[in-house]
Amino acid sequence: MALRIATLNVNGVRVRAPLLERLVASRPIDILCLQETKCANAEFPANLFRRLGFPHLVVHGQRMHHGVAIASRTPIEEVGREDWQANGEARHLAVRLPSGVVLHNVYVPAGGDVPDPMLNPKFGQKLDFLARMTDWSARQTEPAILVGDLNIAPLPEDVWDHEALLEVVSHTPVEVDALETLRASHGWVDLARRFVPAPQRLYTWWSYRARDWAASDRGRRLDHVWCSPALAATALGVETLREARGWERPSDHVPVIATFDL
DNA sequence: ATGGTCGAAAGTCGA
Numbered sequence: 001m002a003l004r005i006a007t008l009n010v011n012g013v014r015v016r017a018p019l020l021e022r023l024v025a026s027r028p029i030d031i032l033c034l035q036e037t038k039c040a041n042a043e044f045p046a047n048l049f050r051r052l053g054f055p056h057l058v059v060h061g062q063r064m065h066h067g068v069a070i071a072s073r074t075p076i077e078e079v080g081r082e083d084w085q086a087n088g089e090a091r092h093l094a095v096r097l098p099s100g101v102v103l104h105n106v107y108v109p110a111g112g113d114v115p116d117p118m119l120n121p122k123f124g125q126k127l128d129f130l131a132r133m134t135d136w137s138a139r140q141t142e143p144a145i146l147v148g149d150l151n152i153a154p155l156p157e158d159v160w161d162h163e164a165l166l167e168v169v170s171h172t173p174v175e176v177d178a179l180e181t182l183r184a185s186h187g188w189v190d191l192a193r194r195f196v197p198a199p200q201r202l203y204t205w206w207s208y209r210a211r212d213w214a215a216s217d218r219g220r221r222l223d224h225v226w227c228s229p230a231l232a233a234t235a236l237g238v239e240t241l242r243e244a245r246g247w248e249r250p251s252d253h254v255p256v257i258a259t260f261d262l
Numbered sequence: 263a264t265g266g267t268c269g270a271a272a273g274t275c276g277a
Binding site: 065209210 | 267271277
């Protein structure tokens, strides 16, 4: 059975109805993992997802900022929501899929502009988040899939200019090291790079501030699909929907769709 | 060094 899981930082779920409609019409998708929904649970557009054929919803929202949600065509069961910062921010949801596999949807803090925890507390919070998530990850024994906006582009080929971005939050060596420590703590497999290996360039995010995002192509790969080593053989492919960045009223992130034989 | 653009919200902040 092919199971297709899409992850997308929507940057506001309520303004993305047309984009989500176009997405599910463009590709077969069974489960949508969303980040930055930016609304309280009561404001979540459940009717939109029902109309799109995703009536099974697990939402963990908050007013204004952050917020994650999982929408599925078939029943899912919430099995957890971690708060690695212990500050109440809505950045993680876990559900059990019909196959029994657990799916984690994560939104790692962006970390502010200055890559120095002394000058910028948000950067320290990002590193703390990753350290606590690593402790959690090391304890995970069940085979799982982990998707989301991890807000770090780990490889030189995950950014438009490795040298230029070494001191830009999302690609600093300390963040790249923290992400690699997290990945190694469970042996997570970076599935997008299994199918599109370096040195091919691969991006999932382009700033809104570029005059012409496609022409300048100053992208970063911030959105990821990982799985446990035991599930790696079930992964059939990963598609990054670059074209969605050019759709009407886009998010600054594009969907990443992974297909599993599950 | 700065500003460019979004979304949510409210006359600003986080990204």
